[in-house]
Amino acid sequence: MKKAIHYINQFFAGIGGEEKADHKPEIREGLVGPAMALNEVLDAQVTHTVICGDNFMGSNTDEAVEMILGFLEDKEFDIFIAGPAFQAGRYGIACGTIAKAVKEKFGVPVLTSMHIENPGVEMFKKDMPIFKGGKSAAKLKDDVKAMADYANKILNGEKTLPAAEEGFYDRGIRAQVWLESGKTGAQRGVEMLIKKLAGEEFISELPIPEKDLVAIAPPIKDLSKSKIALITTGGIVPVANPDRIQSASATRWGRYDISKMDRLKAGEYKTIHAGFDPAAADADPNVVMPVDAMKEYLKEGKIGALHDYFYSTVGTGTTQAEAARMGKEIVVKLKEDNVDAVIMTST
């Protein structure tokens, strides 16, 4: 029987949530957490489960990858499967990072699964099949099954279909195939052209991906004459959270007056972000929203002025569409007060 190794994070291994996200990589024989579901539907034995905390992978990537590749050196395996990571951004990036490294070092097929809003999709979809997964662990079984169905085809040496038909994100790879219709490119091209001229819908065989890069704004000429504003996606708010910003998948933002203080005090401000352990930020909110350092630079005259408010929302699980809308709303406020430049901190 063929063999598989599965990668999961500290949460799905049952070790703990955000407070355990610094968990160092480990490998366990047999099945842990979602590996059980995977083992049931896979035409291979899942022999080991690799576990790593999401923050450890995010902040100590080289060390984590090196350790895990070390664990795998003396193991035999035919496929490596990571996740599913759903909409969990750090988990998705961890899955992509380790799967890519395993593929490069051991040359085995690697797979993972993520929700479309997971930043790991954009980062790694070219490197491996990433299956189109659900938002949350409620979809665990379906997402595992989707990966296993495709993995089984590879393990059994069966023919695989294009990304859209198999259910993973486009990788930008073109494979040469014989079409059952037998139509040549010339025929298909003319058919598309006729449809286009007739105003009918047609599907291009060469979709051009849209890339949304923003032109670099002209730099500030003289900081000492500029007004700077602070924004954070780290969920720092007054302890009562007056704007009721959500702890995840935020659709709201708030702005809070800092004109009459030297720093954000613990007990008056805290974080409501559900995506990391809040202990450090609650003990000293300035580690996320550095009001104290900005006030010091204001005193020293390095900057001309500090905008009276800082802006805050929560970045975890927040869709790009919502983030863009909130960004546009904040721009209106910044322009009203002639803000020249912005520092944004993210967690």
Add this chain to the structure above:
Amino acid sequence: MVKEIERAGIPIVQMCNLIPVAMTVGTNKIVPTISIPYPLGDPQTPKEVQWKLRYHRVGIALDALTADIDEQTVFKVKI
């Protein structure tokens, strides 16, 4: 969010730990932070050490706002 602000012509620098994410999303000016739960001050270290680190990195971010760049840039920090 970064992009909408920059699209409005306001220079912006993002201070974050997950640099590859900021690169992928399209942030133009990036200054690294030390972790996700405490970007600008490790609670395991004394307050003065945290302050030095935060003061330094925010300073780098301010200078980054004045930098004339022609591609996405991750600014170097010393502490």
